[in-house]
Amino acid sequence: xxxxxxxxxxxxxxxxxxxxxxxxxxxxxxxxxxxxxxxxxxxxxxxxxxxxxxxxxxxxxxxxxxxxxxxxxxxxxxxxxxxxxxxxxxxxxxxxxxxxxxxxxxxxxxxxxxxxxxxxxxxxxxxxxxxxxxxxxxxxxxxxxxxxxxxxxxxxxxxxxxxxxxxxxxxxxxxxxxxxxxxxxxxxxxxxxxxxxxxxxxxxxxxxxxxxxxxxxxxxxxxxxxxxxxxxxxxxxxxxxxxxxxxxxxxxxxxxxxxxxxxxxxxxxxxxxxxxxxxx
Amino acid sequence: xxxxxxxxxxxxxxxxxxxxxxxxxxxxxxxxxxxxxxxxxxxxxxxxxxxxxxxxxxxxxxxxxxxxxxxxxxxxxxxxxxxxxxxxxxxxxxxxxxxxxxxxxxxxxxxxxxxxxxxxxxxxxxxxxxxxxxxxxxxxxxxxxxxxxxxxxx
Numbered sequence: 001x002x003x004x005x006x007x008x009x010x011x012x013x014x015x016x017x018x019x020x021x022x023x024x025x026x027x028x029x030x031x032x033x034x035x036x037x038x039x040x041x042x043x044x045x046x047x048x049x050x051x052x053x054x055x056x057x058x059x060x061x062x063x064x065x066x067x068x069x070x071x072x073x074x075x076x077x078x079x080x081x082x083x084x085x086x087x088x089x090x091x092x093x094x095x096x097x098x099x100x101x102x103x104x105x106x107x108x109x110x111x112x113x114x115x116x117x118x119x120x121x122x123x124x125x126x127x128x129x130x131x132x133x134x135x136x137x138x139x140x141x142x143x144x145x146x147x148x149x150x151x152x153x154x155x156x157x158x159x160x161x162x163x164x165x166x167x168x169x170x171x172x173x174x175x176x177x178x179x180x181x182x183x184x185x186x187x188x189x190x191x192x193x194x195x196x197x198x199x200x201x202x203x204x205x206x207x208x209x210x211x212x213x214x215x216x217x218x219x220x221x222x223x224x225x226x227x228x229x230x231x232x233x234x235x236x237x238x239x240x241x242x243x244x245x246x247x248x249x250x251x252x253x254x255x256x257x258x259x260x261x262x263x264x265x266x267x268x269x270x271x272x273x274x275x276x277x278x279x280x
Numbered sequence: 281x282x283x284x285x286x287x288x289x290x291x292x293x294x295x296x297x298x299x300x301x302x303x304x305x306x307x308x309x310x311x312x313x314x315x316x317x318x319x320x321x322x323x324x325x326x327x328x329x330x331x332x333x334x335x336x337x338x339x340x341x342x343x344x345x346x347x348x349x350x351x352x353x354x355x356x357x358x359x360x361x362x363x364x365x366x367x368x369x370x371x372x373x374x375x376x377x378x379x380x381x382x383x384x385x386x387x388x389x390x391x392x393x394x395x396x397x398x399x400x401x402x403x404x405x406x407x408x409x410x411x412x413x414x415x416x417x418x419x420x421x422x423x424x425x426x427x428x429x430x431x432x433x434x
Contacts (some may be wrong), residue, residue, distance in 0.1 A: 100413025186412040
């Protein structure tokens with residue numbers, strides 16, 4: 001339970017205040033996960049630092065070769081943002097599958113990331129969009145491949161007091177398809193998900209990037225399937241082979257939400273549907 | 281426990297109050313402010329009974345800390361009638377018998393207000409999508425959809 005919550009409005013204020021704080025501490029962004037741990041009595045950290053209103057974290061910027069999306073952006077802000085729609089279509093598309101409308105008004109993309117869940121919808125879209133994460137500790141920045149510091153469910157390799165400042169997505173012209181299987185039509189946690197970013201020219205896949213959710217201890221890419229599909233002209237035979245490859249490169253588990261065999265099958269069905277869509 | 285000096289606007293009134301840092305928004309609304317219209321159902325964001333408007337957007341008050349509304353405008357079911365579609369929605373829920381036990385109603389009206397304020401011409405499908413985060417355990421969904429649809433036709 002937080003004994004103290006400190007609230008800051010800028011990174012400058014945050015970094016200059018950290019030295020004065022000498023308790024075990026944790027960042028509070030949207031709060032949609034942290035408050036549940038609190039209600040369950042699992043939250044023991046004494047000091048919470050509220051970063052939900054830090055202005056630098058809620059920027060979306062069109063930079064030279066990249067789009068920058070601040071970690072503090074609320075999920076609902078992604079859906080109709082023109083920069084996101086143009087350069088990160090997977091992320092815009094993911095929004096309607098993401099929790100409920102009211103949770104989307106509170107939850108942040110950065111929170112979705114640092115929570116390191118294997119079923120994180122926002123991270124699935126970012127991974128397929130080839131995003132990098134920008135980490136910041138007292139204005140020392142590190143830019144790393146998105147999935148490189150995620151070590152398993154709820155495990156992320158951040159330094160003490162380091163924050164995820166935002167995400168950089170390369171500006172590559174492409175389209176995206178986002179599929180998520182859940183127990184009901186909306187507002188469910190993914191049993192399995194597939195997101196593919198692609199550019200097709202005359203039925204040939206010039207560019208293809210695939211990410212998967214809920215089939216491994218973290219969001220994963222499907223590099224063998226990508227390699228196989230790249231520059232191939234999509235026909236029934238290729239689709240069939242790609243589905244075999246993607247099934248062979250994942251090893252999902254049975255858990256309360258679904259079963260390993262079903263998950264494999266769904267991923268293969270999603271890939272088949274997505275590839276059909278790429279050729280219209 | 282260190283107190284947090286909260287200042288915000290609730291249902292049009294400016295509030296300044298020293299609050300416990302450990303309070304969730306719903307605890308602050310119900311216990312500190314005595315606004316009992318906002319309900320706690322599941323306490324983990326599934327049911328939507330605790331919804332309030334924060335700067336015009338529907339949020340689950342069980343999934344936020346009270347300090348997160350510092351400097352912002354909060355509207356609960358007690359103040360919704362002063363907002364566009366608020367009074368219309370309340371009347372329409374009564375008229376269309378969209379209220380059975382009534383526990384979910386404040387949350388549904390808050391969510392519906394955001395849907396209509398964002399898009400007064402929302403289709404039935406869009407209304408359903410917008411209400412995806414609200415559960416009615418009496419299962420009176422059809423009348424609720426009808427009530428939201430009719431609220432804008434007055």
